[in-house]
Amino acid sequence: MKKREFIKYGGLLAGALMTGTAPVLANEIEKRSGQIKRKKALLKLKFTPYELQLKHVFTIASNSRTTTPVVLTEIEYDGIKGHGEASMPPYLGESHETVLKFLSQVNLGQFSDPFLMEDILEYVDNIMPGNHAAKASVDIALHDVVGKILGKPCFRLWGLDPMKTPDTSFTIGIDTPEVVKQKVLEAAPYNVLKVKLGAGDDRIMIDTIRSVTDKPLCVDANQGWKDKNYALEMAHWLREKNVMFIEQPMPKSQIGDIAWLTQNSPLPVIADEAVQTADDLLVLKGVYSGVNIKLMKCGGMNAAIKMAYLAKAMNMKIMIGCMTETSCAVSAAAQLSPLANWADLDGNLLINNDCYEGMLIKNGKVSLNEKPGIGIIEKEKIF
Numbered sequence: 001m002k003k004r005e006f007i008k009y010g011g012l013l014a015g016a017l018m019t020g021t022a023p024v025l026a027n028e029i030e031k032r033s034g035q036i037k038r039k040k041a042l043l044k045l046k047f048t049p050y051e052l053q054l055k056h057v058f059t060i061a062s063n064s065r066t067t068t069p070v071v072l073t074e075i076e077y078d079g080i081k082g083h084g085e086a087s088m089p090p091y092l093g094e095s096h097e098t099v100l101k102f103l104s105q106v107n108l109g110q111f112s113d114p115f116l117m118e119d120i121l122e123y124v125d126n127i128m129p130g131n132h133a134a135k136a137s138v139d140i141a142l143h144d145v146v147g148k149i150l151g152k153p154c155f156r157l158w159g160l161d162p163m164k165t166p167d168t169s170f171t172i173g174i175d176t177p178e179v180v181k182q183k184v185l186e187a188a189p190y191n192v193l194k195v196k197l198g199a200g201d202d203r204i205m206i207d208t209i210r211s212v213t214d215k216p217l218c219v220d221a222n223q224g225w226k227d228k229n230y231a232l233e234m235a236h237w238l239r240e241k242n243v244m245f246i247e248q249p250m251p252k253s254q255i256g257d258i259a260w261l262t263q264n265s266p267l268p269v270i271a272d273e274a275v276q277t278a279d280d281l282l283v284l285k286g287v288y289s290g291v292n293i294k295l296m297k298c299g300g301m302n303a304a305i306k307m308a309y310l311a312k313a314m315n316m317k318i319m320i321g322c323m324t325e326t327s328c329a330v331s332a333a334a335q336l337s338p339l340a341n342w343a344d345l346d347g348n349l350l351i352n353n354d355c356y357e358g359m360l361i362k363n364g365k366v367s368l369n370e371k372p373g374i375g376i377i378e379k380e381k382i383f
């Protein structure tokens with residue numbers, strides 16, 4: 001209220017208090033000053049389980065599967081809705097049950113200012129340790145709400161250049177040579193292929209792919225190699241095959257062997273299973289050349305961007321990855337991709353029932369749109 005209006009309405013209020021008609025006049029004051037007071041909006045969280053159907057049986061060094069459980073979330077604030085998602089591949093220990101249990105304990109109704117993201121996410125983080133995918137589902141929806149209120153995509157709010165997004169790799173799981181060849185042909189729109197090794201004959205897998213394409217490859221052994229000498233021999237052999245880097249070659253517990261490999265390898269060695277959060281990253285300086293940051297491992301976009309800048313400060317390469325998940329979580333991760341050396345954002349392309357539309361791959365590169373928040377629209381109504 002301007003000073004003059006305050007004096008005018010202040011005088012009215014004083015008179016009203018004397019005559020006992022204050023409530024009526026207080027309303028009148030609000031109306032006349034053009035500031036109808038609205039009830040304070042509060043944040044509201046909704047969530048529901050969902051099952052992703054994979055297009056192909058997906059085999060990595062540790063397991064095979066045809067579905068992935070996810071939980072979809074929505075945060076509503078003053079009529080604006082933000083979308084979020086938790087994806088729970090079995091090896092990370094979260095499930096529908098644990099995520100639903102965690103989210104039922106989140107009371108966002110105590111917050112009336114969605115811009116206090118640090119406070120809100122700190123509260124969510126302190127509810128229970130772990131539960132990173134569940135926490136990411138709140139974090140992503142909150143970023144979407146805030147971006148929508150401001151009318152800007154998250155990458156704009158972070159000051160990132162959409163022209164600097166990297167190519168994304170398309171993942172080829174472990175399979176028979178016929179199926180591998182078929183998958184390579186399906187991956188025609190992509191400039192980089194990510195090859196899963198560590199559970200079969202690695203050389204046959206690479207030679208099969210090289211028989212049909214000369215695109216650059218990256219390799220993910222998912223901790224499948226146990227011997228450092230074999231890992232180094234493979235690193236030299238893979239370099240000759242135009243492979244750019246090796247992700248998680250050995251079990252994360254073999255820190256000494258991995259540090260030795262990183263020192264001697266002609267290819268960068270990237271941590272995935274070994275690093276969930278910034279705390280894990282801090283102690284691995286010199287052990288790996290880079291880190292694969294995923295929202296479902298670290299707890300969301302807020303934690304991921306902090307990790308990316310930490311990795312930069314540690315002079316490590318950055319890869320932005322994902323799980324099998326819908327375009328919701330993939331588009332959220334894509335917002336950070338201008339910070340990354342490499343992206344592996346194909347999780348939404350591996351499923352049949354994506355209920356959102358968002359980030360696209362154009363000419364093999366992550367393409368960010370200018371829609372506010374995480375840049376998605378609903379293909380079907382979830383809530």
Ligand SMILES: [Mg+2]
Binds near residue numbers: 247
């Ligand atoms: Mg990996």
